[in-house]
Amino acid sequence: MTSRDFNELLACPRCDNRIIFDKGQFQCRGCKTEFPVLDGVPFLVSDPGTTLYEWRERYHALIRRLEQDIERIELSLKQGDLPELTCKRLESSKKANAAYIDELTAVLNPLDVTSLPANLETYLALRTRLPSDQGITTYYANLHRDWCWGDQENFDSLRLVLEGLDEHVPEHMLVLGAGGARLAYDLHHKFPSALTVATDFNPLLMLAAARLMRGETLHLHEFPIAPRSVDDVAPERELRAPEAAGENFRLVLANALRAPFKPGVFDTLITPWLVDILPETLSIQARRYNHLLVDGGYWVWFGSHAFRGANPEDNISLDETREIIERNGFSAPTVIEAEIPYMVSPASRHGRVEQVVVICAQKNKKLKPPSRHVALPDWLVKPDQPVPITEAFKMEAMSTRIYAFTLSMIDGKRSINDMAELMEQQRLMPKQDAVSSIRGFLIRKYEEGESYSTF
Ligand SMILES: C[S@@+](CC[C@H](N)C(=O)[O-])C[C@H]1O[C@@H](n2cnc3c(N)ncnc32)[C@H](O)[C@@H]1O
Incomplete structure (x- = not known):
């Protein structure tokens, strides 16, 4: 598989035209948007400048919060008269927080965290706002689970997804919301001649994954929810992939709601732990996935099935899921239910056993794709509209x-x-x-x- 093959899969997330790669940059043939490449990862979102700006803002807010945490720890230590172990715990938290600031800054450096903000109005006009509950470190623990806690959870996930795929051998595989990218990497090793594209919109996860995929080792502190002992408060971890990923493995920074790919180019689509956290209904998502797949292509939904949205009709059960998938251009799905360990850190007393599903369905009908995802209503986007x-x-x-x-x-x-x-x-x-x-x-x-x- 060559770079050309990969580039030919791409379509502009803003206007759907072809994207070309020229002089180290991706550019849309239609709207001429230029998409930067961050540490080797194409940043294919509909408004790269303003989205970068938003992530940079989130980075600054995060660093400020960590600095405040350090100040609070220093104040506690100054009180004096604290038990010896408490002092030890506070000292190690303080040291770990300071190191964490440097570690995050190093991984996020390709975002150019010191550059000037972009124009917020452009951002609003394009209505591609990042959800406020998705912070830079929301899924930070996933990096540790993927690349250093041991293989149990990763092994179970791979086994279940392969069970869902059954005999199907992917040639062009897309993983949406890939997080720290371990499952995508394991699938790539399982099917080395397929082109595997792993996407996520979180720059910390994708930029960390980019370095791991090149065979680098990352040193990152972990902050377990319920440390087993004082020594487990913030252990420094070494994260590394068993080996560098091959040429056929690609990372892309992209929003799953506006996936930057041509229609009908993937024969396999994996959505791990994603469907029930996206703000769109299952029917709409199913139609988007239908659009990305070739005829007969496979969609594998792996992870939780837990809908807790504001609209009662959208909080569907598994039986409804089968029906909705079938009504949106897929065959009757096969469903596997299983119990696996989930986010069990060796340093933490907190860890779960989770009931997961593997839902696998084949595209059997071509449907019109839903209109572009819109994050904000018109009266917020256009300043001349009355506010209701x-x-x-x-x-x-x-x-x-x-x-x-x-x-x-x-x-x-x-x-x-x-x-x-x-x-x-x-x-x-x-x-x-x-x-x-x-x-x-x-x-x-x-x-x-x-x-x-x-x-
Ligand atoms: C629950 S985590 C699962 C991560 C990974 N699949 C795993 O199993 O470890 C959900 C992932 O979806 C990503 N995500 C959420 N909304 C997204 C969106 N609109 N576009 C792309 N990625 C998104 C998050 O950044 C996060 O990495």
Whole structure:
């Protein structure tokens, strides 16, 4: 498999035109968007400049938070009179946090973390906003699980996915939401002559994977949820792949909701631990996956089946899943249910046994793909559209008025009773209710103030 073969799979995530590779950069033939290559990983998102900007912002926020953690540890240590082991734990956390800042910075360096921000309006206009619950380190532990805790979990995952694939031998395989990329790497070793493309939108995971795939060793601290002992608070780990990945293995930084590939180019699509965390319904996802696959191509969904969205109709059970997949251009899926260990760090008392599914379905009908994924409504994107009066805005407006009034009454002399009387005079609420409401509000503010002062 050559680079040309890989490049020929690509399509612009912004306008669907062909992407060409020229002078070390990928560029769309249609909209002319240029896509950078970060440490060998093409960054194929619909607005690379502004998405880079957002990840850089998240990097800065993360580093600031880690610095604050270090300051808080120093304050605790200064208190003195702490038990010896507590001091030891705090000292090692402090050292590990400082090293972690350097480690993260080194891996994320290709993001050019010191460069200037891009234009936020362009970003909004393209409506490709990163979800706020997806931080740089949200799945950091996965890197340790993939590349240093031992092979049990990785072995179980590979075994189950192979069971799902049955006799099928992939030639062009796409792994969406590949995380630290271990499963994709193991599949690549199993099928070395296939082209395996592993994608994720998280730059920490993809850039770490890029180095591991070249055979490098990464030194990264782990922060177990429930350390077994003081020595397990933040062990320094060595992460490495059994061997460098071959030419046929490619990493791509991309959003699964706008996968940068031509239609019908993959015969195998793997979505490990992804389907139930994406913000789109299963029907829409199934149609997107249908579009990426060749006729007769296989989709393997591996991992959890746990839908907990805001819309009751979308929180589907496994039986509904079968029906939805069949209605969206796939054969009746085969379903394997199994129990495997999940995120069991040797340094932690926290670890789970998880019920997982392997759902494998073959594309049997070509369907029209859903329209492009849109992250924000028009009134947020276009500044000339009226902002709707939503229930949430109404509630927020009312409580903000009351809170602002309460704060304005604080003059160092008035008591809660005095304020409640004023509240009644303003016809905001009866005095008795106002007393409890003002007290509740002031308790919250007082507690927030207490926690600020410890920084
Ligand atoms: C639960 S983790 C699973 C990671 C990996 N598949 C594994 O099994 O370890 C979900 C992964 O999906 C990625 N992800 C979430 N939303 C995504 C999106 N819209 N596009 C691409 N990747 C996404 C996250 O960055 C994360 O790596």
